[in-house]
Amino acid sequence: KMPSRVKIVDVGPRDGLQNEKQPVPAEVKIGLVHRLQDAGLKEIEVTSFVSPKWVPQMADAAEVMAGIQRKPGVRYSVLTPNMKGFEAALASRPDEIVVFAAASEAFSQRNINCSIAESIDRFAPVVAAAKAKGIYVRGAISCTVGCPYEGEIAPERVGMVARLLKQIGVQHIGVADTIGVGTPVKVQRAMEAALQHYSIDDISGHFHDTYGQALGNTLAALEMGVWQYDTSSAGLGGCPYAKGATGNVATEDVVYMLNGMGIETGIDLDKLIDAGKYISDFLQRKPNSRAATAILTK
Numbered sequence: 001k002m003p004s005r006v007k008i009v010d011v012g013p014r015d016g017l018q019n020e021k022q023p024v025p026a027e028v029k030i031g032l033v034h035r036l037q038d039a040g041l042k043e044i045e046v047t048s049f050v051s052p053k054w055v056p057q058m059a060d061a062a063e064v065m066a067g068i069q070r071k072p073g074v075r076y077s078v079l080t081p082n083m084k085g086f087e088a089a090l091a092s093r094p095d096e097i098v099v100f101a102a103a104s105e106a107f108s109q110r111n112i113n114c115s116i117a118e119s120i121d122r123f124a125p126v127v128a129a130a131k132a133k134g135i136y137v138r139g140a141i142s143c144t145v146g147c148p149y150e151g152e153i154a155p156e157r158v159g160m161v162a163r164l165l166k167q168i169g170v171q172h173i174g175v176a177d178t179i180g181v182g183t184p185v186k187v188q189r190a191m192e193a194a195l196q197h198y199s200i201d202d203i204s205g206h207f208h209d210t211y212g213q214a215l216g217n218t219l220a221a222l223e224m225g226v227w228q229y230d231t232s233s234a235g236l237g238g239c240p241y242a243k244g245a246t247g248n249v250a251t252e253d254v255v256y257m258l259n260g261m262g263i264e265t266g267i268d269l270d271k272l273i274d275a276g277k278y279i280s281d282f283l284q285r286k287p288n289s290r291a292a293t294a295i296l297t298k
């Protein structure tokens with residue numbers, strides 16, 4: 001089942017930077033996107049059209065999208081939690097939008113201020129409007145193995161949310177370990193639940209690395225045939241509504257692992273490390289990637 005090719009979506013500019021305390025100018029975010037596309041990333045999750053009161057770091061969403069010099073063959077995605085966000089995003093011509101649900105009621109309330117059922121009602125018109133414009137729709141499911149407020153999450157909850165997203169026409173789902181508490185077998189159970197409603201080609205893994213499990217979880221999902229992953233340049237990030245959670249698994253570490261396994265990504269690791277170093281230098285910290293650190297100090 002092991003795939004021979006993997007598609008990586010770098011979510012660093014969005015998931016990575018959304019929780020950053022220091023202001024990051026639009027120009028630096030754009031610089032990161034440019035370096036990622038030069039490194040061979042074929043999809044970049046750029047920003048979120050969310051409430052600036054909730055997530056101030058993403059307030060420059062339109063400016064960032066407008067400043068990108070698009071590269072042919074690269075897809076640019078943005079988060080849109082409701083019609084207001086979708087309408088604002090439209091002018092930016094995203095290739096893909098992301099609606100984000102949760103397998104935990106408490107997390108849904110904290111993150112998007114509504115219940116799971118209400119969130120589906122809000123997403124339905126967004127999905128319909130996007131598809132009418134030919135924009136591809138991804139859905140993210142947060143807290144598929146654990147929740148900062150509810151603890152462990154049963155796979156059935158993941159299956160339920162996947163079914164609801166399928167019903168409203170969401171084309172692809174990301175199974176997210178928001179707080180990085182998952183371990184390989186638990187992640188496989190969550191994936192299996194999602195696979196009851198989506199095919200293997202329409203599912204991706206989104207693993208945060210809080211407990212250092214994300215590479216192991218990625219391998220566990222690879223063994224099931226999952227071939228699409230969200231990762232974050234330099235391991236940036238964390239979710240503002242998941243206290244203490246760290247960034248996604250570093251793109252550099254995943255690419256290093258896949259290179260070693262002979263699995264193709266189309267990404268140039270050296271250029272990718274440069275991209276991670278660019279944003280890490282701006283933030284005045286070391287890249288949160290073991291592979292990048294090892295290669296940079298060689």
Ligand code: HMG
Pocket residue numbers: 015018048049050051052054055079081082084085086088100111112113140141142143176177178179206208238239240241
């Ligand atoms: P709300 O307060 O319930 O919304 O927030 P509302 O409809 O009642 O509106 C309240 C105010 O917000 C109004 O403004 C609206 O215009 C404004 P006011 O009249 O008070 O001046 N508003 C907006 N402004 C800009 N863009 C919008 C928008 N919508 C309403 N789209 C809302 C509901 C969803 C907007 C809010 O809770 C929110 O923005 N949440 C975003 C949370 C977020 O971005 N979280 C991080 C991303 S998800 C994530 O990281 C997880 C993921 O990585 C997977 C994983 O790891 O789990 C994807």
Ligand code: MG
Pocket residue numbers: 015176178206208239
């Ligand atoms: Mg995330």
